[in-house]
Amino acid sequence: MGKVVGPERFRDIAVKYFQLRDSSLQAWQEHRAQVQSAPDTRSRIFNTARTVFAQHGQSATVREICRAANANVSAVNYHFGNKDRLQASVLEDFLYEIRGIYPLHGGVDDSAEPEERLFGFTLACISGMLISHGDEYWNLNRLLHDAFINRFEAFQNVAHENNMLLRGIVTPIVDTLTGHKCNEQQLDALLSGYFSQLFFYVMHIDDLLLAKEQKFFTDSDAYGIAQHITAFSIGGIKNYSELMDAEIDFPSLWCTACCESTRYPDGVQ
Structure with missing residues (x-):
């Protein structure tokens, strides 16, 4: 690890990333x-279902979607199988759209310092989860959060692939920050600690907005949250091997069952 990375560098990354x-x-x-x-x-x-799910969440019905799309119920079964698979298909497509708008590299090159890469990744995740781009986007994002947190069965293959992707990006960054001093179990504990901070903001969106007296999060909010998570994580990661010698067996956060919360009645609030 080379140069010291400070707030000015994080700010520069954020400005360019939002551009x-x-x-x-x-x-x-x-x-x-x-x-x-x-x-x-x-x-x-598919396009009609996207709109109807954004409006009504889990309570949307196949008949409602077909009526709006001027299609037969049998056409949904033929093309998608059932309502859950249709919803999962809409959410998967939307997830890829988010990744196109907020790529996970955070605007940071792989050759950059690990602190910069962790900040870029954190900024990408927080921005993709919290920033709104219209009512349909916001409501679909809330429905997507619900599918991840509450283990929507039809979406589980996509969720698993996504979790492995995120783990694959963050693991080498964290390993580098520790100076390659941690074993696999310790790395898992560090990764769980890091991702639990991301989960916190997703699971408390309404409380945070209420506390801020805002309807939506701004770019500045996302930047501040990302900087906080990054700074807090880097401090803990770099000192972990010196301060931690107890045996610990964290539950895997890649299986989000340990993070389940009460499902919203209609998937959207």
């Missing part, structure tokens, strides 16, 4: 306008 986001957001909006006009039955059902 990149603005360009990606415009491309996403143009893409949404194009796909919404697709005439085939599958696309018509």
